[in-house]
Amino acid sequence: MPHPLSFLSTRAAKAVRGLLDVPDHAPSDYPFAPSDIAALHRATLAGGAQVDEQTWQDLMLPDCLERIAPGARTSLFGRQWLYRALRRQDGRERGLYADARALNGDPTERERQRAALSCLRSADIEVYERIAEDGPPPVLPWARWVPVPPWLLLVSLASAPWFPVAWLGVFVALVALMWFNVAQHSTIELARRRGHALAMLLRAKVRLDGDKEAAALNRALSPGVLDLAPMTKDYREWVLLAKVKHYLRWRRRVHDNRAVLRAAYNRCARAEAVLALALYIEGERTCAAQEGELQLDAVRHPLLAAGLPVSLALHGKGMFISGRNGEGKSTLLRTVGLNVALARGLGFCHADAARVPALPVYASLRNDDSLLDGESLYVAELRRARELLAAPAGLYLIDEIFRGTNHLDSVSSAAAVLNELAARGPVLVSSHNVILAALMRHRLDAVCVERGRDTVELRPGVLTETNGVPLLGAAGLGGAVLANAQRVQGWLARYLADPAEAERVLAPPAQPLASTPLTAAPAAPA
Incomplete structure (x- = not known):
């Protein structure tokens, strides 16, 4: 008090x-x-x-x-x-x-x-x-009994010289006073x-x-x-x-x-x-945020003192983001998410100029498996996808979607979920599965993150020159291992960059595509 x-x-x-x-x-x-x-x-x-x-x-x-x-x-x-x-x-x-x-x-x-x-x-x-x-x-x-003990003590003490039984009242009053003070x-x-x-x-x-x-x-x-x-x-x-x-x-x-x-x-x-x-x-480079389709000029991560600026804009579609390991795909998504949250909540961005949509922001960047909850990584990712689809429409930021399962299920599930989310609001998703860029071309524009000395650039297209295979040599896995990995990588890169008919799978089809069985057809009888 x-x-x-x-x-x-x-x-x-x-x-x-x-x-x-x-x-x-x-x-x-x-x-x-x-x-x-x-x-x-x-x-x-x-x-x-x-x-x-x-x-x-x-x-x-x-x-x-x-x-x-x-x-x-x-x-x-x-x-x-x-x-x-x-x-x-x-x-x-x-x-x-x-x-x-x-x-x-x-x-x-x-x-x-x-x-x-x-x-x-x-x-x-x-x-x-x-x-x-x-x-x-x-x-x-x-509360109603609070006035009683002081008066009981006073009356009992005054009566005790003439009525010894009043000492019992003194004892009761002292116990009551102690209870009120302690309890x-x-x-x-x-x-x-x-x-x-x-x-x-x-x-x-x-x-x-x-x-x-x-x-x-x-x-x-x-x-x-x-x-x-x-x-x-x-x-x-x-x-x-x-x-x-x-x-x-x-x-x-x-x-x-x-x-x-x-x-x-x-x-x-x-x-x-x-x-x-x-x-x-007072010590930050900020600007007032306007409402509109997402556009951030020289936006910076507010928690990284050495963070590089990056500019991006959506043009009627979301964005599929690819890039080499360590180039900053996850940092880019957090930079966008933090600045959109600051713009919607407090009215400013860490940027030279900013427009943000009048939508809440949703992120799925750090899904993990849980031993205590008995939840695998893929199950956690499915739970998060269900939450995003059940929530009101917003701006969706997703990092390495469905990385907790095999490549076939990952691409299939990711394409289906992204297609639904992108129909509701703008989606920014990063993934090493570059085939998603072709599958989602009708919903997402593909960009590749490239880190420079003073800025981060987003060039159109998907990643074609990765650094995962070269790291084999740096890790001591050279020789035949490195050579064979490079051969397989070259073939996959050419195929995945623009696979035939991929963009027609989820886009409104002009004609239905024939399904291809995953298992070999039985041999004809002799």
Whole structure:
């Protein structure tokens, strides 16, 4: 619960705080759990575009959020606001970027807001779900008995000289007092931490806007000076149950003033989100994102300091991406996904210019087998494909689709799933199975990733010169092994680059193709 002097910060006030045993809460980097940071999003979850959990992890969005709003300079409340904006992907918070740029244009106002909001970082507990609760608070059956033990003790002590049986009442009263103080200690301590967090919200609201209603509520939620005085503090808590009574009053006032507390939260959390974003973009090359078909000019990965820029644009189709090992196919997909998520959630990209579709982004980049769940890699990939097909239409980013099974099943399953996804929204997929480029030519434009010294280029077509076979020699597998591998590779490359009739298999056929059995036909009888 907040202290009556928690809104003071002068040297004199600190001296008084020390005299009255009021702790001075300095800003800190408290290690909040991911569930705490997600509390606002969870409490306000509604319909609309959402980033699912696998996309959130595959695109490394938690790391991106930590870079934008590190705990060393941003409180839980600002991080909760940014988390919800990134997770919702509905475009509601795209104005954060414009506000952040405006704040950077006024250093005096930025410093004022930074000073006003600095107290929020001393909060060490999540409170939004508490003030967002609807309906009456849960009933505490023991609350009605709180006034009884102090009066029983007083009456019993006064009667004991004349009625020795009154000592039994003294004993009962002391046991009851001990129960209230011990049994409710953890509940009251939790309320104290929540009270401090709410006090910091109200204090920041007063500093930002001079809000008199917030100031009055902060005083009403605070304990009295007598409750903090060293001479009477312990006596009042243990004998008169002052701490328990204050907790009950605080609980009722918080419930009755939830609207004021939510308004303070919304104002301060958004202001701190804007401040965090302003400090972040000050040292970054960013641009405002426009809506339209995907086009990113000189886009960069926000988490790679040495990442190379790449430009790409879709022209009515998705994109099939091939490239040599280590050229950056997976990095390209994450670069696109992170920037689209930032554009949809916060309104900006790490690029020179950007257009992004008004669609949620879905990623399938890191499917793995699970020994604990008894799920093989291919089964995990099938589960993810089912999730993508069941979700609302979006932008799909898929890396090495169906790599967990044999080549024949992989190509067949991948072509079928990609054909369905590409009919719903733009697809960017990378794969070493270049035959997919021909099979999906009616849905996807083929590009090959080539890394240069200063940039990454996407040239039309598929990969023709791989580096997997040359690595045999580097690994000590030269001689006949390397020579034979090169012979087979040359033949496969010529065939897979443009196999006859491949593009007609899934495209709207002019005429049906005859199926080819996978097993040899039985020999004719002699």
